Amino acid sequence: MSEQDQPILRVEALSKRYGDRLAVDQVSFDLWPGEVLAVVGESGSGKTTLLNCASARLLPDSGRVDFLTRHEGVVDVYRLSEAARRLLARTDWGYVHQNPADGLRMDVSAGANVGERLMALGERHYGRIRQEATQWLSRVEMQEDRIDESPATFSGGMRQRLQIARNLVTRPRLVFMDEPTSGLDVSVQAKLLDLLRTLTHQLHLASVIVTHDLAVARLLAHRMMVMKDGRVVEQGLTDQVLDDPQHPYTQLLVSSVLQP
Amino acid sequence: MNADVSRAPDSSDSGYNFAYLDERTKRMIRRAILKAVAIPGYQVPFGSREMPLPYGWGTGGIQVTASIIGRDDVLKVIDQGADDTVNAVNIRRFFTRTTGIATTERTVEATVIQTRHRIPETPLQDHQIIVYQVPIPEPLAKLEPREAETKMMHGLAEYGLMHVKLYEDIARYGHISTTYDYPVMVDGRYLMAPSPIPKFDNPKMHMNPALQLFGAGREKRIYAVPPYTKVESLAFDDHPFEVQRWEQHCALCGAKDSFLDEVITDNDGGRMFICSDTDYCGQRRENLAAVPANVAEAKSA
Numbered sequence: 001m002s003e004q005d006q007p008i009l010r011v012e013a014l015s016k017r018y019g020d021r022l023a024v025d026q027v028s029f030d031l032w033p034g035e036v037l038a039v040v041g042e043s044g045s046g047k048t049t050l051l052n053c054a055s056a057r058l059l060p061d062s063g064r065v066d067f068l069t070r071h072e073g074v075v076d077v078y079r080l081s082e083a084a085r086r087l088l089a090r091t092d093w094g095y096v097h098q099n100p101a102d103g104l105r106m107d108v109s110a111g112a113n114v115g116e117r118l119m120a121l122g123e124r125h126y127g128r129i130r131q132e133a134t135q136w137l138s139r140v141e142m143q144e145d146r147i148d149e150s151p152a153t154f155s156g157g158m159r160q161r162l163q164i165a166r167n168l169v170t171r172p173r174l175v176f177m178d179e180p181t182s183g184l185d186v187s188v189q190a191k192l193l194d195l196l197r198t199l200t201h202q203l204h205l206a207s208v209i210v211t212h213d214l215a216v217a218r219l220l221a222h223r224m225m226v227m228k229d230g231r232v233v234e235q236g237l238t239d240q241v242l243d244d245p246q247h248p249y250t251q252l253l254v255s256s257v258l259q260p
Numbered sequence: 261m262n263a264d265v266s267r268a269p270d271s272s273d274s275g276y277n278f279a280y281l282d283e284r285t286k287r288m289i290r291r292a293i294l295k296a297v298a299i300p301g302y303q304v305p306f307g308s309r310e311m312p313l314p315y316g317w318g319t320g321g322i323q324v325t326a327s328i329i330g331r332d333d334v335l336k337v338i339d340q341g342a343d344d345t346v347n348a349v350n351i352r353r354f355f356t357r358t359t360g361i362a363t364t365e366r367t368v369e370a371t372v373i374q375t376r377h378r379i380p381e382t383p384l385q386d387h388q389i390i391v392y393q394v395p396i397p398e399p400l401a402k403l404e405p406r407e408a409e410t411k412m413m414h415g416l417a418e419y420g421l422m423h424v425k426l427y428e429d430i431a432r433y434g435h436i437s438t439t440y441d442y443p444v445m446v447d448g449r450y451l452m453a454p455s456p457i458p459k460f461d462n463p464k465m466h467m468n469p470a471l472q473l474f475g476a477g478r479e480k481r482i483y484a485v486p487p488y489t490k491v492e493s494l495a496f497d498d499h500p501f502e503v504q505r506w507e508q509h510c511a512l513c514g515a516k517d518s519f520l521d522e523v524i525t526d527n528d529g530g531r532m533f534i535c536s537d538t539d540y541c542g543q544r545r546e547n548l549a550a551v552p553a554n555v556a557e558a559k560s561a
Contacts, residue, residue, distance in 0.1 A: 082416065086418065105424070109431050112424045116420060116421070117420070118420075119420040126496040126497075126498050
């Protein structure tokens with residue numbers, strides 16, 4: 001099979017319990033190269049737990065996650081050694097946190113934040129690291145002259161852009177995003193969504209986006225999954241699910257959106 | 261090194277065991293030292309004891325010294341290169357009282373050298389052991405506060421973060437501004453904090469014939485650099501590692517190859533630069549005094 005015929009990420013029957021409570025119950029999905037999948041649902045529906053289990057940040061109780069690597073074919077992520085898994089997580093994967101402070105080093109400059117992954121991969125040339133960092137700042141539409149400033153002095157929107165740049169610098173093929181635009185005001189949200197759409201398209205990024213905001217799903221995602229109480233209740237093409245919701249919960253969700 | 265348990269200590273304070281620590285504690289510390297020597301640069305946890313002086317005064321170094329010192333050893337203690345500063349004097353007196361062994365200020369005569377923040381200028385020999393007092397053994401501590409995470413990073417040799425610090429230095433100051441406790445890679449594997457020695461001393465650690473032991477009392481860690489081990493200071497390809505240089509020579513002995521301290525002499529801006537290593541400076545002055553003045557001038561010019 002050629003690379004195009006295989007999903008880049010295959011999640012099979014993933015389950016995670018917190019004590020007696022089942023947070024994620026037997027969730028499976030495939031993600032294809034360049035595809036954006038939105039996971040929507042209300043708070044506590046297990047979206048973020050699913051994302052963390054799929055991105056090897058949280059050990060699931062059962063299920064498996066297969067990833068199509070660049071050179072070694074499909075690997076079972078949880079069978080990899082911890083070293084290999086961590087390497088994968090900082091090269092071919094990205095993870096964008098809801099709160100940028102969780103994903104950034106707030107006490108070092110923007111340039112060092114972007115360059116960290118490069119240095120972790122063994123880049124030892126200051127000039128090249130800086131050049132690459134400058135390039136990425138401009139790609140996420142930040143002013144290049146803020147490269148030496150601390151993210152603590154940045155606005156929420158800029159921090160989020162910086163977090164995205166920091167993740168994309170190693171050219172990952174898969175990015176996990178946990179509510180990337182919540183906590184930002186609407187105009188900043190719109191700009192960031194626009195940027196994300198451009199970047200995922202340009203870089204042919206596959207992405208899993210967890211969001212409670214249906215507008216984000218509508219704008220970015222090709223496909224979406226609706227979760228409730230740890231289960232997937234409905235999935236399909238984004239427009240199809242949003243325009244013609246079948247499951248009562250999805251209908252409720254779609255009808256709850258305020259129309260200005 | 262060869263403490264004889266059966267003999268009663270003939271030191272002045274006979275109420276204590278030889279070198280203060282009880283023999284079980286010494287064995288425990290020696291085991292930690294052996295492990296540390298076997299894995300160069302790896303921080304071995306040990307059961308650090310309460311010592312009769314406060315943390316930050318070299319409790320780690322003292323425990324290491326107490327565990328390895330024997331009756332035939334000759335001890336030298338330095339603090340920032342000097343034998344006559346308060347920390348050095350106290351620790352030397354502590355060991356004199358609890359072991360009764362000989363002490364010296366001469367680097368060449370010592371078999372065990374306990375040091376705070378310097379490596380002697382006189383090259384060490386293969387029969388010597390140098391014991392460093394370490395305040396913070398974890399080089400990544402300031403960058404990554406989670407200890408579980410730094411342990412993982414050591415385990416998997418993920419050391420990119422240390423370069424983030426150096427990057428930050430260059431971005432802010434135009435050069436690597438870290439001047440002491442400059443991170444090193446030991447034997448190509450473990451990232452190590454060389455204790456707050458000036459980076460001037462870093463090259464001396466590389467392939468040193470002496471055994472180098474590091475004790476951190478508060479943090480309860482021991483690590484080591486065995487003799488003839490590669491110790492490499494981190495750097496960037498386009499910003500290589502450099503040591504401090506001075507325009508001046510030592511005002512007392514004229515040395516131009518040693519680490520100089522700036523000493524303020526009066527309230528009118530008067531100052532002089534002198535060797536921080538008092539033994540090295542003293543030896544040079546003795547040698548200079550021994551030869552006629554005109555020869556000495558020709559030499560130091």
